[in-house]
Amino acid sequence: MNKKITKFVAIAAAVLMLPVTTFAANFKDIKDTYWAKSYIEQCADLGFINGFPDGKFKPNEPVRFTELIKMLSNFLNVSEADMQSAESTYGPTLNSVKPTPWVRPYLLKCLQKKVVSLELLNSAAKKGTPSMIKDNAQYQMSRISAVDLFFNAMGLDKVPTALQYKDSNVLIKNYADQIPKIGALQKAGVLSTQGDESGNFRPKSTITRAEVSKMLYVAYAYIEQNGNKLNDTTVTPVPSTPSVPSNLENVMGVVKSIFGMGNGQNFISINTPNNELKVYNFPANANVTVNGQTSNASNVKEGMEAVLTISGETVYNGEFKDAIKEINGTIKEIRSNNYDTKIEYKENNSTKTITLDFRNADIKLDGKTAKFGELREGYDVKVTYSQDKATKVEAKRNINFAGFFEKFEYDSRSRKYRVYYRPDYNSSRTDYYELDNYVYINKSNRSVDARELTRNNRNKYFVKGQPVSFEFYRGSNDIVTGIYYDFDGNVRDGNIYGYIYNDVRRNYSTMDVSPKLYKDTRRNEYVSINVDSYTDVYAYNSNRRLDLTYLRRDMLVNIKMKNGVATSIEILNNAYDGIPAGTYVGELYQIYSRDGYIDLDTSRNSSYYSYDNAKIQNGSNQIPIDDYKTKFYLDGKAMTITQMMQAIENRSYNVYFEAVVKVELKDGKYIATEVNAKTTPFNY
Known part of the structure; x- marks a missing residue:
């Protein structure tokens, strides 16, 4: 050696x-x-x-x-x-x-x-x-x-x-x-x-x-x-600090690289303010401070700001600190499960991106203190950061601000037309903006009189809970001149923001997504997207990874697409919380034994409003089951859960299973104690 x-x-x-x-x-x-x-x-x-x-x-x-x-x-x-x-x-x-x-x-x-x-x-x-x-x-x-x-x-x-x-x-x-x-x-x-x-x-x-x-x-x-x-070698002692010569000078710059030669021989290169690359001998016994603390060369990192006290080609003292940088750009991607946020910005007439951790950042949205969960892709941001950690974020809603439609309304006191929306699906808080006299509706590709929106046709274009974006009058952020469906079923590389219409197919290859809830969706409004075993599924603001089989109808999702395949699916709501005790009737759509629930669809016809169906949503409902406490019957015959799953799997295309489900409190949890199904022909 x-x-x-x-x-x-x-x-x-x-x-x-x-x-x-x-x-x-x-x-x-x-x-x-x-x-x-x-x-x-x-x-x-x-x-x-x-x-x-x-x-x-x-x-x-x-x-x-x-x-x-x-x-x-x-x-x-x-x-x-x-x-x-x-x-x-x-x-x-x-x-x-x-x-x-x-x-x-x-x-x-x-x-x-x-x-x-x-x-x-x-x-x-x-x-x-x-x-x-x-x-x-x-x-x-x-x-x-x-x-x-x-x-x-x-x-x-x-x-x-x-x-x-x-x-x-x-x-x-x-x-x-x-x-x-x-x-x-x-x-x-x-x-x-x-x-x-x-x-x-x-x-x-x-x-x-x-x-x-x-x-x-x-x-x-x-x-x-x-x-x-292992070699029984003697450790080479670090020499004491040498006497400091009189011909010292200070050099400022940014650390480009630092590497060691062994036996205390290190070298450091810095980029000076004049964009010159300087290389110096950086001995192990040089005095080093990093972010104000006494340290050593091993803690000096590339990109740090440096003030070097040198004599000739040798460093005798080095003061280093993490560089505080600032960029202005646009949020391109947010991963709410780990706070990583991709920012697109301009530098020297070229477009660049950087991913920063917003976990401990001081966040302001339109000048007001905000949480990380309130940020959205497309917001303009000014970010102060050190290394890959954001310390301060100033965000502004731009002309396309995503929200969830509530209603149109005419306010007689102010004599203004308004659109109400929820900024966050998981919040009950609603906000509103005033409407311009004519509002452009992107899916209709025409401008609509605000009076028409707030009178007879208020639900003609949008339904409650539908993801929408607003365009404002000359960037004023107070008068809406355009409303957009925040949904694009033809996205190959980008985002699809909508509701699950039909969950993942049995071969785990496709699923259907709609801009509206199941009960409000017409046949030509939903699209099929490709998924595979590499598609990540996780809940809003959570690190918990989920299986594709967890996805169910009417879940609000943010889907990231790449090359025509979903790379990740973020669930923004839970469509199945709070099934109370009662008796419910609907189509027994599927049984998920591994995850412990059945999917009961109550939307087939108006007769389903009997029993206690008013307690739950009109649509797909996830009802917990227990392998030992839930009893299954089909056409009056007792069935095991496996037999019932096979019956659903093998049923004829022209029939479905209408089921009466009894939900009771057992051991502190509401579960289906009895599922009584009967074979029923489709009523076309």
Whole structure:
């Protein structure tokens, strides 16, 4: 390893004589702006990693177990005698599992230093030839598996830690024994305490060649500074702060990159206000403050504002702080389950996007304090942020403001025509705007007299609860000149905002969506959209992931489409809350045993207004059932729940099951205790 270090330090010395950093390695697919460029090239120069015969590095490809074993063996000093001992101890097991020949010596190194356990290989031997120690592209390393190997190879001690990742609960539940190892790698700087760009650790996701390159180099620099107890090396002491020369000057800029050479040798590059790239020697004993707190170079991040006190090419003092930035743009996408918000903005005559976390931001909407849930896509925003966290958001409703239609009305006192709406479907609060004398209705493609809207034809164009958007008179935000259906059934890449008309088909490929509730929808008003097993379903303002089978008729949903397929479905209401005790009649549409409810449709004809149907909505109702307490009957014959589900599945196309359902309170929960169905012909 000493030869590699000598080579690398020589390169570092050359760096100081050049205006920009250069490296021996030059991969075709690694651009100068790529985030891991310096780590990849430094690791390549050290001999830790290689490219491919076509001259590419392929940074986004997953790393295989065999590759990582070879990389990490660079951290281990194993003598010839130790290798002979390893061959004697572990050779028979390797002979049984027959690894790819080139990886055998590296496996022996890792086995000798306890980086890999003998139990793992014995387990592999019992199962036959394992793919993990063959040169097999299918056995890719997960992020959590890489933690174990890096921790072992670096000879670290466990460090208890309180995780800050958004998916920490997954680690606590499934990988509790790995958390102290994560803490040790965080302390060494190999792992970030903040996670990936979304704030998650993603333990089961594969780890890429670019990610491993950064981890390798940081681990290498740490071992060079602190030693590796697996090798019984002596830790190089950090020298005391040198005497400060008199010829000091201050340089300001933004951190472009920071990287270490081992033995306390670090370099930092900054972009100055004149857009010049400067590279300086950044020794480990330099005085460093980050956001006003005494710190060290490992906590300095790209993008931070920097004030460096230098002498010649060496930094003696560095003051760093998170850059506070501000953008003006438009909200393009909101993920209410994790507060991530995509903003589109203009910079240097080009359109750019940035995703920011609005979780702890101070939000103002039209000058008034607001909640995150009140923001909508399309709002104009002014955002102050640091790194990927928004600290202040000033939002304005633009000319198309989404709401949910309530009614038209003429106010005799003010002599004005008004449209009432709910800004949030889950709120009972209503607001109103005044109407212009003529209002453009987009689906009719004509302007309608406001008197017509508020008199005889008030429900001709819109129904209560329908998603709508308003256009205002010259941006005045008080007089409505246009009302739009906020629904586009032909969207291929965008949003569909509406009600589920028919839920997911049995083959989980399509579902029907309408701008109106089921009872108000005409046949030509709903559209079919494509869904698949990768479609995410979640409830409004919740992290809870749901199955496609949870979706039911009359749920209000916000559907994000990409390439003609729904990528996510956000449920904005629950159409089935509060089924009280009583007896109800309707069509037994479906039984969902796994989710514990039946779907009773009460909208087929007016006779259904008998019994207690007035207590529930006229349409699809989700009524809880119990596998043991709910009794089923079909045409007077007792049925099991399985038999009843099969009967629904196999019923003729020209009949349906009319059911009388009795709901009672059992063990603190209202459930259907009896479902008495009879075969009924359709009355066309």
